Amino acid sequence: MFPSQFDYHRAASVAEAVELLSSLPDAKLVAGGHSLIPAMKLRAAQPAALVDIGRIPGLSGISADGDSLVIGALATHAAVADSAAVQGGCPMLAETAAAIGDIQVRNRGTIGGSLAHADPGADYPAAMLALGAEVTAVGAGGERTIAASDFFVDILTTALADNEVITSVRVPGAAGSAYLKHRHPASSYAVVGVAACVGMDGGNVASCSIGINGVTGKAVTADAAAAALCGGPASADRIAAAAAYVGEAFDEPLGDLYASGEFRAHLAGVYTKRALALAAERAG
Amino acid sequence: MRHRVCLSVNGKAEEFDVEPRLLLCHLLRAYVGLTGTNIGCDTSQCGSCTVLMDGKAVKSCTVLAVQADGCEVTTIEGLAGADGLHPVQQSFWDHHGLQCGFCTPGMIMTAVEILDRNPDAGDAEVRHGLEGNICRCTGYENIVKSIVAAGAGGTS
């Protein structure tokens, strides 16, 4: 309940944050702090310094850019969930944001923070993978864009360098999309979360992508299942047949007291079916 | 390393010299003496410590005091005006929405946001809205009733 001591620096700009991260030993970024502060209270994390990017102007906007949405790293989950642009352009993303934690957590937690923390039970990663989002980050070497598929490396590990700061996320819009989660009864994290995108063309599934979090150390795509659904109608039978491939996505399912890896894999199949059906329905 | 933190607590500007690790809930309780904000867990689950920060419900155990610099914080003590009770407080009293009272300040602060988002929130919406608040006494039944009634009763 009492974090250990650290130095605190409030960055006025992204450049200053990068500079501080580069120069301070064992420094961590904090924005909303809803991943880091809980860990610090249990002293599971004891950074020597925090670089607070929460006040940097211009990082919390949400805007449409063509068919895509550009979401500032500091956009809170509540802001994403409530955004008319997100609800209209990519309902699944609003649904994902609304499924995170609780009202209080959504008022503080940010999309950038959630992605950078890369918790296996976090909700955003599945959506990012299914949507083919791109993360924009600024580091000592300047700005770069990282595809979601390259971003999540391992449990609590991303492709970000220690001194890189996420500035925004570009998310392609997808009307035919859905995110469904099996909520942990205690932690509210995703035991399993499935994000599905379905594009229809003349009654047949023309494109499909599936992202899944909660089952393994990092969020994964279920490519075999997605491929199996393409090229025919989104019928219940075809969805069920496609979902049967979901297990191939999981190398080593994680388990906890509430749900073993085996059961998580089972749930992933169930939620994949449901998410695909809902996404296809929304695709019209 | 200590930091100056200026914030408005229940409408009163206050200035503090704090360690960066000081949590907002501890600042409110130990520095300002507002002990109505209770601390029920250490993993950001229970919601007992919920306050309004710039009008939004937040768990004050998961905010550093330095992060609240410049913000307006409203605690249970500052929810009502100088006289009387806030309609949500009144409704909790009227509908037996509390037993031991420990989770109550956090419940009330969260309820304020639930009703702020939708004054006509019904039973199911209120139950969902309370996902970040734990009560061990009431079984939630009368908490939900209190909040729904406060909304329909015209908090807006």
Place this chain on the structure above:
Amino acid sequence: MGRYVGTSVKRVEDPRFIQGKGRYVANIQFPDMVYVAIKRSPEAHARITRMDTSAAAAMDGVVAVFTGQDFKDGGCGSLPCGWLVPDTKVPDRPIVVTDRVCHVGDSVAVVAARTPYIAADAVEAIEVDYEPLPTVVDARGAMDDGAPLVHAEIEDNASYHWALGDQEACEKAFAEADEVVEIELVNQRLIPTAMEPRAAAAQWDAASEEMTVWTTSQNPHPIRLLLSAFTLGIPESKLRVISPDVGGGFGSKIFHYPEEVIVPWVARQVGRPARWVATRTESQMTDSQGRDHVTVARLAMTSDGTFTGLDVETWANQGAYLSTFAPLIPTALYITLLSGNYKMPGVFGKVHGTLTNTVPVDAYRGAGRPEAAYLVERLVDLAATRLGRDPLDLRRQNAIPKEDFPYQTPVAFLYDSGDYDRLMATAADRADYAGMRAAQAEARGEGKLRGVGVVCCIEASGPAPSAVAGSLGSAVGFWESGEIRVHPTGQVSVFTGSHSHGQGHETTLAQVAADELGVPIESVEVVHGDTGRINFGMGTYGSRSACVGGSALVRSAEKVRAKVLKLGAHLLEAAEEDVVYDREAGRVHVKGSPDRGKDFGELAFAAYTAHNMPEGMEPGLNVVSFYDPANFTFPASSHICEVDVCPDTWEVRILRYVAVDDVGKVINPMIVEGQIQGGVVQGVGQALTEIGSYSDDGQLLSGTLLEYAVPRADLLPGIEVDRIETPSPHNPLGVKGAGEMGTIAATPAVANAVLDALAPLGVSHIELPLTPERIWRAVQAAGNGA
């Protein structure tokens, strides 16, 4: 009755709580106070081979660091156990260990510092080397040959063995039974999780040598007694224990805990006020936990469904040490309830209290009675299935008829009153049980897994006749005190030994006193939780406050009325037999002449001016009564729960929950309903979400609220509450306990509903909690499902 009892008076304590003015121990702050933090064992069983506190002691802001030896040398005694059944083997439980830890969370060292942050830093800086020892965590496995011993001197890890019932009748029942159903089940470990973590504060006055201790206790007087006589050694006359507002207890705050000794001891050592507040994680690993039984049982019956015998053997996990009342729970509060609401001649139960490397287990809401109810009600459902009978019909067939009360069970208890058939009929009516069954048939036809669970449960509340408690192993009596102090202005202060930590005594006891005296409730103040203000008391647990504490007030009120009547007659210059005490008006007047009278306030004033008193009457108007209950009271309940089990995620969704309870006469219906509702959700928590789980090496796997799933607001869609009233003849108010019935009934109601839903898949038993995965695995094991 009077104006207030029986009505839903709004709670008088609420304004302070809803405005953030609750007076919890964690809010106590003094200038110059030190903050106490405790180094906890991360090992379940280990020898301490080295401890180095020097770095911690050297930290800026650290006032002192103490080890177990310091407490021992400083005169702190071990924590006693207050309930010993014959031949109980009691392990020593030091305040802070010196050489060996026995469970994760055991106290290892103590820090006092200028701020809680520095105290936490210092705790982290204490270095301890542990040599791990073999561990045992399982209630039954603890008695296996070769199991590691928690305490070398206690053979087989068996603290005690206890049995009760008519063994001969039981054996005969099984020998002659037409049908026998058997079950082996676990009643899982629960962590009480009152929302306020435990806390203690203390202030030592060196001049007067008086110690004041604030503690989150359900019973400050017994804590003072134990502190004085066993652990802290300060005379009771110099020791004041205050339990101010306490944020829920559910049993977990009954017991005498090490921190209640540590904090005052430290305050005296350092000469400054001291305070300790548990973090949630600390609470989860040090508050006494609940349940944790392994049970093998069988029920005998005739072919027409008449129950004839019940045979039970239980291994009750007591944890690493015996908590204050630990042996009481699985003995006199468990085996005694095995007859349930049913006529059953041959009931026999035995229990083994075992020690393990886990947090101590003691009373948790219901305490023994939920374990009995879950067992009996599961067996009855199995019997119904075996006989092809409707489970409600079978219960009604076997229920003790109302004309049989008082009813003597084969397991010691004499039930006071009840009408179980009407109770079940009311529940069936309220739930539209027939309609539910019809809807279930239809839902099953559509491939849904719909289940209906019905239970009829018994509770023994309002402990206890002191002589009976003594004969069963108690070291204390279970009477209650109630003092009525009428002030000269007619204002009334009520001092009760009961303690409210959410139950609303400031309202309900005021209702009782106001009606008994005939005064406005606004003029009654209820004082509780302070040994400096209340002469003595036994506190609140076992749903006893109204039954025992309320009755003590009735006795005091009778004495106040008698004196006021006598004084009134004197002042009215009438014979005593010619005046009446009008409790509606709060007035003594001449019979037949209401105008010729004196108000309560006038008489109170006259009692204090003492200008004109009857011969021999002492001045003043202050009465104390100590009420020892005639017997327990026996609330009963019939709950009906309707669920759907999702056939692919295996989640349980509660569609309806109907709770019909008989808690005797009701003082405040609003508060009683609140108690039932809250109790139900705790019981549903045991059925669906909660488990205190240990790994084989004694690590607590559900030690934070990230793992331990306390029910949230959306677990139930709502609770429909109704009641019948059969007054208890065992107390003057006719009340029965209301605090635990909901919890007792809800666990089997939900379990029966879920297993009813799964019956078509061939599943007849799943251990609690009924999580999706456990259901999934059971369905797979039965050869069904995906």
